[in-house]
Amino acid sequence: MSRPAEVRKTVSETYARAVVQPPGSGSCCGGPVPQGVAATLAGYSREALAALPPDAVRNSFGCGNPVALAEIREGETVLDLGSGAGIDLLLAAKLVGPRGKVIGVDMTPAMIERARANAAAAGLANVDVREGIIEDLPVDSDSVDLVISNCVINLSPEKQRVFAEIHRVLKVGGRFSISDIVAEPMPDWVLQLTVLYSACISGAIPEAEYLAGLRNAGLDDVEVRDRLVYEPAQLGALLDSELSGSCCCGSDALPKAEVDRVTRAVAGKVASIRVVGRKPAEIIP
Numbered sequence: 178m179s180r181p182a183e184v185r186k187t188v189s190e191t192y193a194r195a196v197v198q199p200p201g202s203g204s205c206c207g208g209p210v211p212q213g214v215a216a217t218l219a220g221y222s223r224e225a226l227a228a229l230p231p232d233a234v235r236n237s238f239g240c241g242n243p244v245a246l247a248e249i250r251e252g253e254t255v256l257d258l259g260s261g262a263g264i265d266l267l268l269a270a271k272l273v274g275p276r277g278k279v280i281g282v283d284m285t286p287a288m289i290e291r292a293r294a295n296a297a298a299a300g301l302a303n304v305d306v307r308e309g310i311i312e313d314l315p316v317d318s319d320s321v322d323l324v325i326s327n328c329v330i331n332l333s334p335e336k337q338r339v340f341a342e343i344h345r346v347l348k349v350g351g352r353f354s355i356s357d358i359v360a361e362p363m364p365d366w367v368l369q370l371t372v373l374y375s376a377c378i379s380g381a382i383p384e385a386e387y388l389a390g391l392r393n394a395g396l397d398d399v400e401v402r403d404r405l406v407y408e409p410a411q412l413g414a415l416l417d418s419e420l421s422g423s424c425c426c427g428s429d430a431l432p433k434a435e436v437d438r439v440t441r442a443v444a445g446k447v448a449s450i451r452v453v454g455r456k457p458a459e460i461i462p
């Protein structure tokens with residue numbers, strides 16, 4: 178198996194474990210919304226969450242709210258990269274309405290099953306969840322009005338392929354709204370802790386590199402709309418819930434003292450951003 182395929186397998190196994198955890202018993206990338214530190218800071222309104230099936234909210238693992246301010250219009254086709262149990266799929270599906278369509282792509286069968294069940298529970302017939310990897314999307318070229326994604330691209334071992342896929346599937350003039358984790362370079366000993374990868378920390382790249390990757394893929398008007406640099410206390414609580422729980426780490430869970438050491442080493446270096454942009458018209462010479 179190639180190195181990227183190995184990384185995806187580990188990440189997928191982690192999220193398959195995470196989705197079957199009972200509420201509030203540990204998390205990855207923010208964890209269940211009511212308890213998770215990152216997701217609590219994500220900016221979903223109480224009213225929006227209350228209108229969703231509780232399972233979609235409980236199994237939310239995002240770090241932002243890519244649907245907010247995306248100006249989703251009725252009738253649009255929206256694609257969610259790494260749709261998980263479907264929280265953003267459902268929010269987008271309500272906004273595009275029955276004339277529109279929302280496609281979710283995820284590589285973890287347990288997540289796909291949850292997202293489909295949650296769409297059915299919400300009575301939404303315009304949600305289509307597909308199994309696949311975000312580096313090679315099972316989606317037609319030039320077919321999507323808006324790409325969203327919540328705390329997923331940091332987990333990809335081949336981020337430039339993902340950025341190129343966003344460009345490929347968007348219609349000309351189509352836009353993207355992505356929430357994700359970015360991080361400044363970290364000490365080697367931190368990067369070597371493999372549990373930090375699925376926890377959305379050690380796969381994260383610096384913001385400047387992330388934006389350059391999107392621009393290099395041919396995307397335009399790339400701009401960061403929100404940025405939350407986690408304060409040490411927020412980061413400590415987040416890492417504590419992720420690294421000492423059984424979801425991400427299983428038998429590799431870190432002792433509290435080690436989590437504190439990691440927190441001190443990465444404090445001020447990790448942020449959640451929401452980045453937007455669009456696919457420009459091709460210039461014909």
Ligand SMILES: C[S@@+](CC[C@H](N)C(=O)[O-])C[C@H]1O[C@@H](n2cnc3c(N)ncnc32)[C@H](O)[C@@H]1O
Nearest residue numbers: 206237238239259260261283284285310311327
């Ligand atoms: C942190 S969770 C976020 C889920 C969802 N976006 C949310 O906000 O709740 C990451 C999700 O991305 C999926 N994922 C991670 N890497 C992926 C890849 N390379 N291709 C497809 N899915 C991926 C995982 O299976 C998991 O469901």
